[in-house]
Amino acid sequence: MGYKTDIEIAREASKRPIQEIGAKLGISAEDLVPYGHDKAKVSADFIAAQSSKENGKLILVTAINPTPAGEGKTTTTVGLGDGLNAIGKKAAICIREASLGPCFGMKGGAAGGGYAQVVPMEDMNLHFTGDFHAITSAHNLLSAMIDNHIYWGNALEIDLRRVVWRRVMDMNDRALRDIVTSLGGVANGFPRQAGFDITVASEVMAILCLAKDLDDLQKRLGDIIVAYRRDRTPVYCRDIKADGAMTVLLKDAMQPNLVQTLENNPAFVHGGPFANIAHGCNSVVATTTALKIADYVVTEAGFGADLGAEKFMDIKCRHAGLAPDAVVIVATVRAMKMNGGVKKDDLGSENVAAVKEGCANLGRHIENVKGFGVPAVVAINHFVTDTDAEVEAIKDYVASLGSEAILCKHWAEGSKGIEALATRVSEIAESGVAKFETLYPNEMGLFEKIETVAKKIYRADEVIADKKIRDQLKQWEDAGYGALPVCMAKTQYSFTTDPNVRGAPTGHSIPIREVRLSAGAGFIVAICGEIMTMPGLPRVPSSESIMLNDQGQIEGLF
Incomplete structure (x- = not known):
């Protein structure tokens, strides 16, 4: 039987007007700033008015180390949000926005998959509401103002060799990693070595995702160190007087975006720092707002738990005063087999021994998450090639560690396929067993x-x-x-x-x-190690197969 692609499923979605989605969380039409019919920003005044309310339960979805077999962390985040709503809980989802770099590079998006998706899928994977463009513009305004300050006499005595503020763009472009600027004579300034990072690695992105409000945003922007003098004293963004104009550019981008799942449940999609370079979580303002107006908030942290979950706990929760009530670790039979030494082409055939061999990676993540004092449950994201014996092998292994694994079929069945996990997660969250603590204290060196x-x-x-x-x-x-x-x-x-x-x-x-x-x-x-802050495109980038079809619809995304 032929399966529909994610984009085909998304295109067939029966979306509701965004005002109806907001109403589910008590957000009135006046408090939404619509971007078309199916997406809106939540006003800053509404967010400020929720501050005295009690927080709902916070559920973190993380995963094993990613493999080429795919794990489906966002798909499970979306599915669990739908599942909680299906069992009668008032739940909202909080995920990150997609970067154009990987979208046109290694093929991918960040909206879930199958029948556990957030829509509008094409918009979310492309320009969306312009947040990333605003971040890129604010970042590069500061770059321009630094070079301009040096050009007009350098009153701050910046050492040209110690300008640490690089430029950014939201694209994978290895040619821009290391460059020389200001060639061409006196009118163009002083030549120096510089470079670009990808927008999601920008400190402005991290600041937007950690700031509580516009005042906090401007203060943090002002605190950015952009360069050093010859005596090694720092030069700050506020010394360049760029923080005010940058805040103006980011005024709308600070407001969380509200969209919906295929099952018309609310989803906040806001911010997107990379998890292997930055802290890999959606914005604090989206998560804290959702916690005030929903009983359950399901959010994700990027990549495996060694990166995303650790940073969620030690950076985001520490800064925002949050504490997760339960953690879901996503794993697949296919990924366990790859960790057990099976090649990607051979994943379709049963191999229980390889599943058992590969479970060590999952076990390490379970132990690590429990080290933060938060209970962990494993979601086995189901693929049609999985056999009962392989699934049982994972369940038995996880049970031996004192945790439990639940088979989830949300990709194929939507909320129906994940009700068991939703029920268990809500029981754990309500039980209050979580005793969250960060990995290290602030005072440690x-x-x-x-x-x-x-x-x-x-x-x-x-x-x-x-x-x-x-x-x-x-x-x-x-x-x-x-x-x-x-x-x-x-x-x-x-x-x-x-x-x-x-x-x-x-x-x-x-x-x-x-x-x-x-x-x-x-x-x-x-x-x-060798981590890159500006990725390159692969030999065959997915942008080669992205196009408009005869009906004017986008093809090739996902």
Whole structure:
């Protein structure tokens, strides 16, 4: 039997006017700023008025380390939100916006799949409500103002060799990683080495996703360190006087976007920092707003739990004062087989031994999540090729760790296929057994924090960092940044810094190549191994097959 593609399913959706979706959460039509008929922003006044309300229950969806077999974390997030609504709970979903880079690169979107999707799918994977364009513009306005300040006499005495603010664009373009600017003579300024990152790696993106409101946003933007003087003292964004204009550009982008699932349930889609470079969670303002107006909020954190969930707990929850009530770890039979050494082409045939072999990766994530004091349940995202024996192997393994795994068929069946998980998650959340705590206290030294994540989450034996990096961390501590959390930038495919090492390795070391201070966002980035802050396109980018068909519809997305 032929299955419909995600885009075909999305196109057949019977969407309701966005005002009806808002009404489910008590948001009046006057408090929505519509972008067409099926998407809207929630007004800042409405958000401010909810602040005294009690929070609902917060459910985090995370996953094993991603494999080419696909795990379906967003699909499960959306499905669980629909499932909770189906069993009579008032639930909202909070996910990230999609970046154009991967959309035109490795083929993909960020709206779920099958019958567990958020719509309008095409809009969400392309320009949506323009938030990422606003972030790109605000970031590059600061870049332009820095170079302009230097050109007109450099009153702040910026050392040209120590401008640390790179430019950004929301595209994968390896040619722009390292460039030289201002060639062509006196009128164009002073030549210097520079470069581009992808927009989702911008500190402005991280700030937008962690700021509580516009005042907090402007303060954090002002705190960005853009360069250093010859005496190594920092130059801030507010010294360049760019923070006000940047806030103006981001005024609308700060407001969360409301859309709907295929089953017409509310979904907030807002912000999108990459999880292997930045902190990988949707915005604090979307999550906190949803918690005030829904009884359950289902949100996701990017990639495997070693990256997304750790940063959700140690960065987002720490900054926003949030605490998850339950965690769902998504796994698939196919991914377990890949972790057990099976090649992608051979995943269709039963191999219980490989499933058992690959479960070690899942087990490590379960232990890690429990280390935060939050109960974890495993969602086995069902594929048609899965056999009963393979599914049972995962269930038995998870039970041996004192947790439980539930088979979920939301991709094919929507909310009907995930009611068992929704029921169990609501029981866990209501039981109040979660005793959330972060992995490390604010007072711990910065290098110790890096070591703590490397040893407790990645199970590394040591962190390798040369004296220059340790000295840099010490300088930041002396300058008053010692209480900040750390944001580890590393490959998503492995607990190690080698993307080819699957399973649950031990005995490895984590090399730190570089550290960056995101003073506005409020974290220190530790760049591990070969991770890129500006990806490249693959040999055959998906953009080659994206086009308009004869009916004027978009083909090739997903």
